[in-house]
Amino acid sequence: MARDAGLEELLKEEIGQRPGLSEKTMFGGWALLLNGNLLCGARDDGMLIRLGKGNDAWALEQRDIKPMLSGGREMQGWVRAGPEAYGNDMLRKRLLLAALDFVEALSPK
Numbered sequence: 001m002a003r004d005a006g007l008e009e010l011l012k013e014e015i016g017q018r019p020g021l022s023e024k025t026m027f028g029g030w031a032l033l034l035n036g037n038l039l040c041g042a043r044d045d046g047m048l049i050r051l052g053k054g055n056d057a058w059a060l061e062q063r064d065i066k067p068m069l070s071g072g073r074e075m076q077g078w079v080r081a082g083p084e085a086y087g088n089d090m091l092r093k094r095l096l097l098a099a100l101d102f103v104e105a106l107s108p109k
Helices: 005-015 089-104
Strands: 021-026 029-034 037-043 046-050 065-070 073-081
Touching: 005 029, 005 037, 005 089, 029 089, 037 089, 046 089, 073 089
Parallel strands: none
Antiparallel strands: 021 029, 029 037, 037 046, 046 073, 065 073
């Protein structure tokens, strides 16, 4: 997988500056962490969003959003949004706000 610099910039702009935010290369792409906890990521095959177990059903009902797979296994609480989904400003913002709500409630690492 390759990184998607355009998507990375879009996510950084959307999330903005906040205490505890950091970046890291992972999952064959790029990721944002909040207080050491994974928040979201960007790869050439889509945007990764951490919504938390049991919090992803609404997202999976949207077009171009699928469960995140890692090593052929479904990652509970994570979704992958394709270009149609993350290109929709309102949906992208809703996904990011839901991810922030979940990750902000986690203990810092």
